[in-house]
Amino acid sequence: MxxxxxxxxxxxxxxxxxxxxxxxxxxxxxxxxxxxxxxxxxGQPTRAAMGCGNLAHGFAACAGDDRLAMRGLRxxxxxxxxxxxxxxxxxxxxxxxxxxxxxxxxxxxxxxxxxxxxxxxxxxxxxxxxxxxxxxxxxxxxxxxxxxxxxxxxxxxxxxxxxxxxxxxxxxxxxxxxxxxxxxxxxxxxxxSGLPNKEKARIRQLYAEGKASREDLLEAESASYHxxxxxxxxxxxxxxxxxxxxxxxxxxxxxxxxxxxxxxxxxxxxxxxxxxxxxxxxxxxxxxxxxxxxxxxxxxxxxxxxxxxxxxxxxxxxxxxxxxxxxxxxxxxxxxxxxxxxxxxxxxxxxxxxxxxxxxxxxxxxxxxxxxxxxxxxxxxxxxxxxxxxxxxxxxxxxxxxxxxATSHSLDESVLRPVERPLADNGGLRMVEGNLGRAVIKVSAVAPENRAVEAPARVFSTQAEFDAAFRAGELDRDVVVVLRNQGPHANGMPELHGLTPALGVLMDRGYRVALLTDGRMSGASGKIPAAIHLTPEAAAGGPLARIADGDVVRLDTEAGTLEMRIDAAELDAREPSDGAPDETQWSGTGRELFAALRRNVGPADAGASVFGPMTPGHLGVTAPRTEASVGGPS
Structure with a gap:
């Protein structure tokens, strides 16, 4: 070009x-x-090529000038x-x-x-x-x-x-x-603007700790979304x-x-x-x-x-x-x-x-x-x-x-900066990869000291399992929380916002905390380093299906790496977990109507789309990275 x-x-x-x-x-x-x-x-309106019966159906409900205009083909x-x-x-x-x-x-x-x-x-x-x-x-x-x-x-x-x-x-x-x-x-x-978002997040964390009531939480939420x-x-x-x-x-x-x-x-x-x-x-x-x-x-x-x-x-x-x-x-x-x-x-x-x-x-x-x-x-x-x-x-x-x-300068540089005085020298998204696959991480809200975490894994297959472990105090330590079988093939790749308050509590208690998942966190990704959209996903046989409690995982956003500290032969020899829902489990709330989409969806790095082989990723092929020098490390 x-x-x-x-x-x-x-x-x-x-x-x-x-x-x-x-x-x-x-x-x-x-x-x-x-x-x-x-x-x-x-050069004519599209409807000019239609048969008379087709066209008549198209303007049958029109009246007055609109009807004349549609019939007139101008x-x-x-x-x-x-x-x-x-x-x-x-x-x-x-x-x-x-x-x-x-x-x-x-x-x-x-x-x-x-x-x-x-x-x-x-x-x-x-x-x-x-x-x-x-x-x-x-x-x-x-x-x-x-x-x-x-x-x-x-x-x-x-x-x-x-x-x-x-x-x-x-x-x-x-x-x-x-x-x-x-x-x-x-x-x-x-x-x-309603209740400030930081105050809403504070109340959510208090509720997760049992220090705020449901009524307190509902009052905060309804003051935010009002x-x-x-x-x-x-x-x-x-x-x-x-x-x-x-x-x-x-x-x-x-x-x-x-x-x-x-x-x-x-x-x-x-x-x-x-x-x-x-x-x-x-x-x-x-x-x-x-x-x-x-x-x-x-x-x-x-x-x-x-x-x-x-x-x-x-x-x-x-x-x-x-x-x-x-x-x-x-x-x-x-x-x-x-x-x-x-x-x-x-x-x-x-x-x-x-x-x-x-x-x-x-x-x-x-x-x-x-x-x-x-x-x-x-x-x-x-x-x-x-x-x-x-x-x-x-x-x-x-x-x-x-x-x-419009204005030629920012009216509040705490919110919006010119290129000459940025908040950071690079954008808010990173890609990390290693022996667990490739993932996306949003770092714009993650403090620099939290952008590299190495800790033992605790593995879950549902949000409910995670909630139970958090409430039982089992996560009060340095931990990489692994939530797998949340990818598009497994269960449609839901967003996992509900994890954020509890993970925030753990970080505020002084622990080194990260999240690793083949699910999504979306635009609400916050202060917790969260490697998301991991591909290949667990339900498609990706390495995430072989990780076990206690395995040491290192997530380093600056180096762009995501590694499990394990010998490659041992990782390959492990049997994958069998936690993805089958056709009978993935039902209720209309989910059974979407089973064909779940079976045919492409991987996350190809857009998690059901619309055919439009990119190499849909064919199970990752395009070779020949431009690694462009822009430096990710």
Missing amino acids: NQAQEHVHPVVAEVTDRIAERSRESRAAYLARISAATSAAA KPGIAIVSAYNDLLSAHQPLHEFPEWIKDSAREAGGVAQFAGGVPAMCDGITQGRAGMELSLFSRDVIAMATGVALSHDMFDGTLLLGVCDKIVPGLLIGALSFGHLPAMLVPAGPMT SPGTCTFYGTANSNQLVVEVMGLHLPGASFVHPGTPLRKALTEEAGRRIVEISRGEEYTPLGQLVDERSVVNGLVALLATGGSTNHTLHLVAIAAAAGIQLTWDDFADLSAAVPLLASVYPNGSADINHFHAAGGVQFLVRTLLDAGLLHRDVKTIAGPGLDRYRQEPVLDGDKLTWRE
């Missing part, structure tokens, strides 16, 4: 180039597929695909959006229809319960549901309404299968918003505007107008061309610079694969070594996402990363060519939405 037209940091340029080279064939095949779909429309049709429900606080505001969008699309010369809903589950509600074992699989179900919504072939552009965890990646993966259509994500914004909007800590939901905005898939400045405000309504209405504009003519911007190697790297750099969610080591890989792009954990590791950490947002600090936004937010982040050459400037976005538009923030001038240049 030619970087001559823009100043790009050499590591960013080299990683981008090798992704492009690695993806040459798969990307070309993807672009050829969406080009063929574009050619089929021959105005573009816009699909609204929404993850609305009023169980999720982040998605409750989406209830009003479709009518606003329909009005603004009509004003811009298009017709918007609610094409389909997709499921949206709340990981906060299912945390530690059986339903959490469906959470990661819900991403691929959402992608398929998005495909069903768009399969009617009535549409020339798509608005994707969703915010949280698996939902935004699922919507994007589904829309990329229709990559000849322009598509835009429409966020809802965070709730206002209104419509996204949870305010920097977990996967808010990482989603930041990443996709820097990828150019939101309107500039749209991510962190509160729901229920005039500005949020104006941005939603503008999304309806803008999708009509980019669905045809000179501004035609198909999603499959916008999401290219450079935009994927931009999203990854933004994630690393802010210490974002570890879930994106799965999601970005799967999103990229849906566009024919082969992204690997080595790319994460080498970029992390070169990208400085610029944000301190809980769990990486005391501030919440509203403080980040007030300090300068995405707009200042884009400015400082662009000026340092750490982002690709020359990219396509839904706001037009070039990432410089994302230095601008939206404001209302009376009733009119406009954009102005």
Whole structure:
């Protein structure tokens, strides 16, 4: 890829180039597929190629001018695909959006229809319960549901309404299968700040020790999660918003505007107008061309610079694969070594996402990363060519939405820093590997003195086993807690937030503590060094299935190593544990409906996806690491 037209940091340029080279064939095949779909429309609305009976079904429920427009085959049709429900606080505001969008699309010369809903589950509600074992699989179900919504072939552009965890990646993966259509994500914004996240964590630890009551805990939780909007800590939901905005898939400045405000309504209405504009003519911007190697790297750099969610080591890989792009954990590791950490947002600090936004937010982040050459400037976005538009923030001038240049300096350097004065010289994610496999670790909230731990292992196969051992005092020592059979093949790879308070208690008692698991911790990974997403997973016969109580494990994030202190021949000779659930055990709470996905899911480093052999990892092959010198050790 030619970087001559823009100043790009050499590591960013080299990683981008090798992704492009690695993806040459798969990307070309993807672009050829969406080009063929574009050619089929021959410059007219997609529905022009439909038979009369098909078309009549498509506008039968329309009335008035919308009906005439759909029948007349002139105005573009816009699909609204929404993850609305009023169980999720982040998605409750989406209830009003479709009518606003329909009005603004009509004003811009298009017709918007609610094409389909997709499921949206709340990981906060299912945390530690059986339903959490469906959470990661819900991403691929959402992608398929998005495909069903768009399969009617009535549409020339798509608005994707969703915010949280698996939902935004699922919507994007589904829309990329229709990559000849322009598509835009429409966020809802965070709730206002409630009980500080550190105070919530303190109450959780007291409850884990039996020093706070259930009523105390419920009062703290409900003061934290208190209104419509996204949870305010920097977990996967808010990482989603930041990443996709820097990828150019939101309107500039749209991510962190509160729901229920005039500005949020104006941005939603503008999304309806803008999708009509980019669905045809000179501004035609198909999603499959916008999401290219450079935009994927931009999203990854933004994630690393802010210490974002570890879930994106799965999601970005799967999103990229849906566009024919082969992204690997080595790319994460080498970029992390070169990208400085610029944000301190809980769990990486005391501030919440509203403080980040007030300090300068995405707009200042884009400015400082662009000026340092750490982002690709020359990219396509839904706001037009070039990432410089994302230095601008939206404001209302009376009733009119406009954009102005955002702050050129951070308004609070305890929360957001320029590249010249980073919080750390490298990003918040690391990759570690050794005789136990490969894993991801988020270190942005881990104190430097806790980033290397060597201790005897204590092995568990369920969270309940761990809880019982903690309450019995059996873990009051230096320990590497091993929780296995939590990978995608075993039980759907649930998030394991419920371990955090107890592990925090052990660390506060002065013990050296680490967690090793083939499950997930997501964006809530905190002060405990947690090597997660370990692959190969135990249920697939990985070395984790052979570890035993008392085995000494060393996790060293600075050296990038994860080793069990055991002779290789002895490790290979051990019989693997038999703790993964079988078909009869993995049932209840709807889990039996997802058994086919569990049997066919790919490994964590290939995105833990059920969608075919899109990368070498799906074939059981790890791409050779030939660029080890790029960015230094991971």
